[in-house]
Amino acid sequence: MPEIDAAVLVLPPSLSKPPQPAVVVRARGLSKRYGALEAVREVDFTIEAGECFGFLGVNGAGKTTIMKMIYCRIARSAGELRVLGLDAASHAQEIKQRIGVVAQENALDPELTALENLLLYASFFGITGAAAKRKAAQLLESLSLTGKEQSRLQELSGGMKRRLVIARALVNDPEMLVLDEPTTGLDPQARLLVWEKLSRFRESGLTLLLTTHYMEEAARLCNRIAVIDEGKILAEGSPLELIDRFAGQDVLEVIGGDEELPDERTVAALVRRRERHGGVHYLYNSDNRVLLHRLAELGFEPKRHVARAATLEDVFLNMTGRELVE
Amino acid sequence: MSPLAAFFRPNAWRVFRRNMLAWQTYAWSSLAINIVEPFAYFVALGFGLGAYFTVTGYGSLVQFIGPGLLGFTAMNTATFDASWGCFERRVFNGVYESMVTAPVHPLEIAAGEYLWQACRAVMYGLLFLGVLAVFGLGHTFWVLLCPMILALSGIMFAIPALFVSMIVKTQEHLFYYFSFVATPMAMIGGVFFPLDKLPHWALTIAWFTPLYHAVNIFRALVLGRVGPSLLIDAAWIVAAIILLSYLPTRAIRNRLGN
Known part of the structure; x- marks a missing residue:
C-alpha cells in the first residue's frame, strides 16, 4: 500500500476555516477629549464587512463623536483608528472617497434643487456628466424620491430630506454607509420607510454603521450593537445576546x-x-x-x-x- | 496643500460652480442691489456735490468719483459675500459641512469662494462700467484691462472677509469688520476725494490699504491716463493676494478640517 504523504491531506488554510471577514473599522483605545471633557474614553471595537453595527446610547453618550472620528470630520485625541485599513488621521481624503456619510444634520443645500444637490455632491467624487445624472436618477428611484428632482428643500418633508441625504451618501458607491441617528425627528411612517430602505441595503451586502437612541431601531436593523454611555462601551453583542x-x-x-x-x-x-x-x-x-x-x-x-x-x-x-x- | 495650489484643484471649481448655480436663483435682485449703491453715490456725489466742486487735475467730480467707485464696487461685492454669505453657507445652510464629508479639502472650499468673489466683482464691476460709459466715461481701450483687475481685486478683498467669517461667533459680529475696516478703507482709499492734500501719515496708511491700489488702477484705465506707476500698484495687489492667502488657512482648518 503506497504511503500517503501526510502533507497532501492538510487543507490549504483558505479551506480549513471560514474566510476571515474583512475588517472595515478597527478602533483600539480610541479617545476624544474636548478640553476637560472626555467625550470618548478608550473604546475598542471592530466592524466587519457586510454587517450592520449600531451604537446605542442616550444623547451626549459619545456616539456622534465616534462617528465623526470615523468619517474623518474630527481628529482623535488618542488611540488607534483604521477605516478600510487606512489610518483615519493621515488618510482622511482617501477614506472620504470610499465611504458614504449621513451626518446628524442633513446639511442639504437650500439654494439648490434635490437633483442639483445630488449632482454637486457627485462631482466632488469626480462623478460628472451623464454618469452622474444616471446615478442620481437611479438613487432617487431607489429611495422613492422620483418626481422630486426639481423640488427645493422647503418643499420636501422631513422623511424625504433624510432619504435625499441617504441618496447623496450613496453617489460614490461607498464600501460603508455611516449614519448618525438616521431617523431621529421623523414621524413613524417616515421612519418605517427609512428602515425599509436601510434593510434593503444591508441585505445587498453594504456595511452599515449607525447610531441611535431608539431601541427598536437597533433591534430591527443591527446584527451587532455596542451600548455606549459616558464615552465608554458598556456591552457589545447581537440584540438577542444582549437581551x-x-x-x-x-x-x-x-x-x-x-x-x-x-x-x-x-x-x-x-x-x-x-x-x-x-x-x-x-x-x-x-x-x-x-x-x-x-x-x-x-x-x-x-x-x-x-x-x-x-x-x-x-x-x-x-x-x-x-x-x-x- | 498650499492655499494657492488649491486654486488649481478641480474641487475648487466645483465649489465655484455651486455658488454660480445658487446665484442664478437670486441673480436679478443681487444685480439690482449691487448696482444701485454705486449708482446712488455716483449721482449724488458726482452730480450733486460735483455742482459745487471741481478736482484739481481731473476737472469734474464725476470724472474723479466714477472710476473710483469701480474699486468701491469690487470691494463691497467681494467683502459682503465672502463674509456674510460665507458665514451663511458655513453655519446656517450646512453647505461646507456637506462638502467636507465628501473629499473636498477645506482650502479647496476657500479657493472656490475666492474664485466666485472674483467672478462677482467682474460681473458687477462691468455692469457699473456700463453705467459709466452711458455718462461718457471710459471710452478708451484701456478699460479692456478692467475685468482682470476686477477679478484680482475680488480675490484680494475676499480673503480677509472670508477669514473674518471663519473667526466670528455670530453673523452680527461681521458688522465690526464692515464698520472698522471696510468703511474706513473706502474713505481713505481715494474713492471719493484725492489724497494729495492729506498729511503724509494718512497717505502712508492709504498706501497700505488694498483699495488704494485698486482705485489707482481703475481710475487710470477708465480715464486713459496710464503710466508705469500702475505696475507697482498691480504688483502690490498680486503680492497682497499671495501673502493674504496664508492668513485664513489656520482658521479654515480649525472650522472645516479634521
Missing part, C-alpha cells in the same frame, strides 16, 4: 407597593433580577407564566401587572439606570 445576557427572557411589571409581592428574599429566589422604579416593580425572569404561578402559590396575585418579553430597552435601562440623566 439574554442582561435582561433575561421575560419581564413582569408589577404596579403597586411592596404589599403586592412576597418579601425580598423570596422574590430574589424566583427572579434573575429585580428593580423598583416609580411605583413599578420590574421582575426579570425566564418565564412570566411560571413566575405568576409561583407567586399565586405563595398567595400573591398582583392585580395590576404587565407580563411581556424583555427588550433591548430593558438591557439599556439596566445598564444606564432608569433615572433620567440630563
Whole structure:
C-alpha cells in the first residue's frame, strides 16, 4: 500500500476555516477629549464587512463623536483608528472617497434643487456628466424620491430630506454607509420607510454603521450593537445576546407597593433580577407564566401587572439606570 | 496643500460652480442691489456735490468719483459675500459641512469662494462700467484691462472677509469688520476725494490699504491716463493676494478640517 504523504491531506488554510471577514473599522483605545471633557474614553471595537453595527446610547453618550472620528470630520485625541485599513488621521481624503456619510444634520443645500444637490455632491467624487445624472436618477428611484428632482428643500418633508441625504451618501458607491441617528425627528411612517430602505441595503451586502437612541431601531436593523454611555462601551453583542445576557427572557411589571409581592428574599429566589422604579416593580425572569404561578402559590396575585418579553430597552435601562440623566 | 495650489484643484471649481448655480436663483435682485449703491453715490456725489466742486487735475467730480467707485464696487461685492454669505453657507445652510464629508479639502472650499468673489466683482464691476460709459466715461481701450483687475481685486478683498467669517461667533459680529475696516478703507482709499492734500501719515496708511491700489488702477484705465506707476500698484495687489492667502488657512482648518 503506497504511503500517503501526510502533507497532501492538510487543507490549504483558505479551506480549513471560514474566510476571515474583512475588517472595515478597527478602533483600539480610541479617545476624544474636548478640553476637560472626555467625550470618548478608550473604546475598542471592530466592524466587519457586510454587517450592520449600531451604537446605542442616550444623547451626549459619545456616539456622534465616534462617528465623526470615523468619517474623518474630527481628529482623535488618542488611540488607534483604521477605516478600510487606512489610518483615519493621515488618510482622511482617501477614506472620504470610499465611504458614504449621513451626518446628524442633513446639511442639504437650500439654494439648490434635490437633483442639483445630488449632482454637486457627485462631482466632488469626480462623478460628472451623464454618469452622474444616471446615478442620481437611479438613487432617487431607489429611495422613492422620483418626481422630486426639481423640488427645493422647503418643499420636501422631513422623511424625504433624510432619504435625499441617504441618496447623496450613496453617489460614490461607498464600501460603508455611516449614519448618525438616521431617523431621529421623523414621524413613524417616515421612519418605517427609512428602515425599509436601510434593510434593503444591508441585505445587498453594504456595511452599515449607525447610531441611535431608539431601541427598536437597533433591534430591527443591527446584527451587532455596542451600548455606549459616558464615552465608554458598556456591552457589545447581537440584540438577542444582549437581551439574554442582561435582561433575561421575560419581564413582569408589577404596579403597586411592596404589599403586592412576597418579601425580598423570596422574590430574589424566583427572579434573575429585580428593580423598583416609580411605583413599578420590574421582575426579570425566564418565564412570566411560571413566575405568576409561583407567586399565586405563595398567595400573591398582583392585580395590576404587565407580563411581556424583555427588550433591548430593558438591557439599556439596566445598564444606564432608569433615572433620567440630563 | 498650499492655499494657492488649491486654486488649481478641480474641487475648487466645483465649489465655484455651486455658488454660480445658487446665484442664478437670486441673480436679478443681487444685480439690482449691487448696482444701485454705486449708482446712488455716483449721482449724488458726482452730480450733486460735483455742482459745487471741481478736482484739481481731473476737472469734474464725476470724472474723479466714477472710476473710483469701480474699486468701491469690487470691494463691497467681494467683502459682503465672502463674509456674510460665507458665514451663511458655513453655519446656517450646512453647505461646507456637506462638502467636507465628501473629499473636498477645506482650502479647496476657500479657493472656490475666492474664485466666485472674483467672478462677482467682474460681473458687477462691468455692469457699473456700463453705467459709466452711458455718462461718457471710459471710452478708451484701456478699460479692456478692467475685468482682470476686477477679478484680482475680488480675490484680494475676499480673503480677509472670508477669514473674518471663519473667526466670528455670530453673523452680527461681521458688522465690526464692515464698520472698522471696510468703511474706513473706502474713505481713505481715494474713492471719493484725492489724497494729495492729506498729511503724509494718512497717505502712508492709504498706501497700505488694498483699495488704494485698486482705485489707482481703475481710475487710470477708465480715464486713459496710464503710466508705469500702475505696475507697482498691480504688483502690490498680486503680492497682497499671495501673502493674504496664508492668513485664513489656520482658521479654515480649525472650522472645516479634521
